[in-house]
Amino acid sequence: MRVVAKFGGTSLGTGERINRAADSIAAAVEAGHQIAVVASAMGSTTDDLLDDIEFDVSDEDRAEIVSMGERTSVRMLKAALAARDVEALFLEPGSDEWPIITNDVGEVDVEATKKRATDLAGQLDGVVPVITGFLAQNEGGDITTPGRGGSDTTAVMLGNYMNADEVVIVTDVEGVMTGDPRVVEGARNVGRISVDELRNLSFRGAEVVAPSALSYKHEHLDVRVVHYQHGDLLTGGTQIEGEFQNLIDMQEQKLACLTVAGRSIRNSPGILADLSDALRNAGINIDAVASGMDSITFYVDSELADEAEPVLHEQVVSGNTLSSVTVEDDIAVIRVTGGELPNRPGVIQGVLTPIADAGINLHDVITSATSVALFVAWDDREETLEIVQREV
Secondary structure: OEEEEEEOOHHHOOHHHHHHHHHHHHHHHHOOOEEEEEEOOOOOHHHHHHHHOOOOOOHHHHHHHHHHHHHHHHHHHHHHHHOOOOOEEEEOOOOOOOOOEEOOOOOEOHHHHHHHHHHHHOOOOOOEEEEEOOOEEEOOOOEEOOOOOHHHHHHHHHHHHOOOOEEEEEEOOOOOEOOOOOOOOOOOEOOEEEHHHHHHHHHOOOOOOOHHHHOOOOOOOEEEEEEOOOOOOOOOOEEEEOOOOOEEEEOOOOEEEEEEEOOOHHHOOOHHHHHHHHHHHOOOOOOEEEEOOOEEEEEEEHHHHHHHHHHHHHHHHOOOOOOEEEEEEEEEEEEEEOOOHHHOOOHHHHHHHHHHHOOOOEEEEEEOOOEEEEEEEHHHHHHHHHHHHHHO
C-alpha cells in the first residue's frame, strides 16, 4: 500500500512519543508499504510561538517564526527513523522536492502541487519523506501557511495528489467517538463515519480532522483516524467513508408549512419534543423544523397536512402554553450542500440578495454547518433554483 501518515502535535509531544511514531513507521516500511509522513509541530510549539509574538510583525516574518515547530519535528522524526535503519529525508519549504505550492494568500496552486506530489510519489521506494505540515511556499520561495488544521489538509491533499491508498491521521483520540469522553461516560469509538457526518461535527467543535482537509478526500482514498498509542498505522481507529459533494437539489414534492405559535414557547422546556412526538405517533415525517422566539414551524409532505394540523391543534388546546396553529400549502425547498460553504464569507447573502431583487419571498432559510435550505412558494421554485445555480 501507499500510505500518507500524519502525526499530530500530541503524538510527537515527547521523545517517547517520537520513538513510538518511528516504530510504527518502520514496521510499515518493513512490511513492504510505501510511506510518506506529515509532521505537525511537537506538542503546543506553534501556539507557544504565536503567544510569544508580542510585537508588530509582517505576515512573512510570522510565517517564518511559526514554521520552526514543524521544522524541528521533521528533523527529530527523520533522525529517529535513521536510528532504525530506515532511509528518510525531511522536506520543508525551500527543499528541492517540496510539494505544496500556493499563491501569496495561501490558496493552493493545484497544477504545480499535483506535479510536485507526483514526482515525490515516484521516490517512495525505500525512502520515507517526512514533510512539514501546516506550511507551504509560494512561487517566489516565501513560506505561506494554509491556516489552522493545515497539517490535516497537507496529509489528505498529498494523499489525493500522490495517488495514495490511504491517509492515516495519528492523533490523541481513539478515532471519532460517540461523545466527548472528557464529558460523557461510556463514550466509544465509531468504527465508520461518512465525510458528510464528520464535516458537520467538525464545523461544530469536534476536533478530530480539520474540515478543510476533507474537501480533498475522494471516494477511493481511504482516510482513517487512530490513536498514537495504537502502534499500528494500518489497522484500527475510525474509517472515514465517501466524499463530500457540492450539490444543489430541488425537492420534487410539495411541502406544507405548519406553524404553532405561543408566547411561552421560549420559556417552556420540552415543547418541541411534545409537538414532534405527537407528529411521530401519527406517522407523520418531519422534513424540516424552524423555530422563532414565539413559534415553531414544521415542514411536512403537503399530502399529510390535513392529518398533521389536527394533531398539532390537539397539542394547542390541551394546555396553556400554545395559542394557535396555522397551515400554508404549496411550499418548495431548494437545498445547497457544499464543502466550501463554511469557508466562503458572505455566501448566504450572495444568494439571498438576488432572490430578494427578483421579488421572491423567502418563507424560511435554515442553515447547518455545511448546507443551506431555502423555502419558497411552489410557483417561485424554478426561478429560485436558477438564481441559486448561478450564484453558488
